[in-house]
Amino acid sequence: MEVTKNGSLTQVSSHSELLATQIQGAIARAIERGDLVGQVPDSIPLERPKNRDHGDYASSIALQLAKPAGKNPREVAQLLKADLESLPEVTKVDIAGPGFINITLNRASQADLVRTVILAGSKFGTGEKLKGVTINLEFISANPTGPLHLGHTRWAAVGDALGRVLTAAGAKVTREFYINDRGNQMDLFGQSVEAAALGNPIPEDGYQGEYIKDLAAEVVSANAGILNLPTQERFIAFREAAYMAQLADQKRVLETFQTKFDVWFSERSLHDSGAVDHGLEKLRSQGHVFEVDGATWLRTTDFTDDKDRVLVKANGDLTYFASDTAYYINKRERGFDICIYMLGADHHGYVNRLGAIAACAGDDPKYNIEVLIGQLVKIMEGGEEVKLSKRAGTIITLEELVEKVGVDAARYTLIRYPVETPMVMDVDILKRNTNENPVYYVQYAHARIAAVLRNADELKAAHGLENFDPEQLSHDRENELLGALAEFPRVVSGAAELREPHRIARYLEELAGLYHGFYADCRVLPMGDEPVTSLHSARLNLCAATKQVLKNGLDLLGVSAPERM
RNA sequence: GCGCCUGUAGCUCAGUCGGAUAGAGCACUCGCCUUCUAAGCGAGUUGUCGCAGGUUCGAUUCCUGCCAGGCGCACCA
Incomplete structure (x- = not known):
């Protein structure tokens, strides 16, 4: 990413960064002129407003600067306005309400992001915020x-x-x-497996689960003669063999869980x-x-x-x-x-x-x-909470959960919520392949794009970057989709800094929604014998970029991005 | 008793340094497949953001107290 002398990025990867640095520069210049008193803030608040009338980006920076500067927020905003307007990427700057700065971007410059995403490929979204750590x-x-x-x-x-x-x-x-492979619990575990193998009752504080019997049988069949060892050696042999078997099982299950x-x-x-x-x-x-x-x-x-x-x-x-x-x-x-x-x-x-x-x-x-503390997960099945108890043998294993709902749904649902919220997992909902299950909503968007791109190839509709004209993408739906794509790197670095992967999932749901909306209103491929226009090509490139970001996001969650559903 | 987490729509939950009319999905009502995947899109309805104070231009967000739920306070592992 290069920065030219007026602060504009020749290779735009993030308008929010560009705007933030420009605002910082504008503040610095205002201070230098003596129009403002105070310091240049380290970070500039920039958000994508919910309301589209408020432009592509909005900043409340003027409201924050107003008090220390002893000025009216709208006056402060006015001081920064011209510097923002001087950016070629910016079409319009409005001062609204108590002093919000609403910025509307040049559409073609926003659309150029498509090129950045496609060229970066799987690297789009990665950053250097934690470099060297x-x-x-x-x-x-x-x-x-x-x-x-x-x-x-x-x-x-x-x-x-x-x-x-x-x-x-x-x-x-x-x-x-x-691996907590030392101490009392290991001995109890060994004794329990040994007792099961010998047909003796499991010790009072021992492990009661059904799996102990299976483990005992496995150990006996894999270690001929183990039952004939002297008592002390036999116990050690059982403990160690059961340990190895159980650990191997944990590794196997985790591997299937990605x-x-x-x-x-x-x-x-x-x-x-x-x-x-x-x-x-x-x-x-x-x-x-x-x-x-x-x-x-x-x-x-x-x-x-x-x-x-x-x-x-x-x-x-x-x-x-x-x-x-x-x-x-x-x-x-x-x-x-x-x-x-x-x-x-x-x-x-x-x-x-x-x-x-x-x-x-x-x-x-x-x-x-x-130290990150995660709240416990409650599980519902058949409309009732499943009470988990080792004693009663009603534990649900990771493997069982995956058998019931699949790896993608299980992973996605667990990641979707901040860990500090106690969550309720309804197995019945997860089993359904419907959109009550947000993972499918996101995956479906990916598969849908894959289908469009396959069809494009069949129609021989060229969609390489050499045919990409950003000026073509001027529809509101396209604009919203582009804005969301641009946010991805910021979402990733935010999720990393805050240690909150659920932000990725929430972002993907929003992105998928915007794609579906775009898809409904913007025809991508030519109809019938229509010729392929530069609008078709531009939209195909936008599709390809969206697919890439969905894929990159799903990869970060360890959830598959299917080509077909 | 002390400490940590949670309390947002009927249900499950979002809501980065306080910001403009508090959001999504599900559920409910109604539209949309004579061409790209309807696992989709659009429209409508749904709120004392647990309660009470405080800080300020402005609080779901920050501070204090209270109420409710979950969890924890070992020469256990």
Whole structure:
């Protein structure tokens, strides 16, 4: 993207950026002239007004500047007007209401965006906002003692999408799954599987699910002679074999769910590699470790925590918290600037604790660590809430959900809402292939365009960029569609910065809606024996650009973009 | 008791630094396939933005208190 001396972009990829820099420049010049008092703001509010009478872009900047400048907002707007009008991309600047600046763009210059999108292809929407930032994104991190269930599923979808979004914004992202393969729960798990294999009752606090029996049978058939081992060895053998089988199952299920991890990090390896000792040393050297009642503590109350935490119990055992601290320190030493943890609402008590870990390690808890808390998902089926209970065996697994509704619908629905809202998933609706299911609305727009482009090829209607004349796109529907396409990069970088992938989904729904509206009012292909005009070509290019953006957005969500439906 | 999240249309939910008449889908009513995918488009109806104060030119948005729902407060994992 080049910038000419008057601030106009020769290769327009974002009018909002152009307008923002121009407004900043105009403010600076007004200050220089002495017409304004104050500072040039870092960011300029620019929105696409809902009401089309308010132009293509609107800014409330004058209302914000008015008070410090001691001027009427409309006067302030007046000071900036001429500079905006001088842009070749701008057709009209109106000052409206209390002092809003409404900007109408030159249509051909807006339409030129089509060229940018098509040339950028799958890169359109990517940016450099997070360039140079190395992020560790940890999500799901389930115990390897059972199948992944609905509670993990939200994070599987959202975490994976967030990884894609952060990457698109220029960050270097490592997706990591922490395997809690150490401690009591693993032993209970081993005992449970062993008991099932021997036909003994499952221990009181053990794992009761039906899958334990299946796992037991699997372990026995894959490990001949396991039943004849001495008691202690037999237990270990069961525990390890069941662990491996369960982990493999989790990996398999996640793969079908289009969720990929770069690192599967074992808690045991943390201990075996000496990372825990190393972590303790590091914390000691920072001066936040103390001994009381025979236990070793971390003084997390020096920071955000409400009580201190035990690292080493009086009996010499390491706590789970010790692993957490070591793991965090390990991540930082592997070179990650930001460690993002995605946790369920039932773990929100950990937020302060984790922040305190970072602070105790000498890091900045406001930058180096981020904890995202997601509310739990309720599930409805047959008009009733399905109560999830491990004991009662009424857990819904990720795999079952996918069998019921498919990967695309499951992922899309889970990603569509901000994670802090408790969501209700109605399986019956998701099973329907109707537009009650927004994923189909978006996918349908993509498939529809694919069909139009196929038909164009059949008609030999040329639609390469060499035939593209932006002047042709002057219909209101085209204008709205173009405006939305232009927003995509901003939506992606916003979603990345705010860690909110649901913004991508909401945007795609809007874009799909605008396409459908365009399609209804603007005939793309020639009718009958009509010749192919430059209007047809221009619209075909607009279709191709829209298809590209829909595809790029769906890719960010890990949802397929079908050519046919 | 303390802390976190949520409370927006009949239902499920959007609503980036406060902004111009509060949005979408579903549901309901009515139109639109004699040529590009009707899984679509268009029109209509639907609101004390939980309640009460405060901050200001302006609050669904920020602050305080209250009410309701969910979740959490271990030398458990």
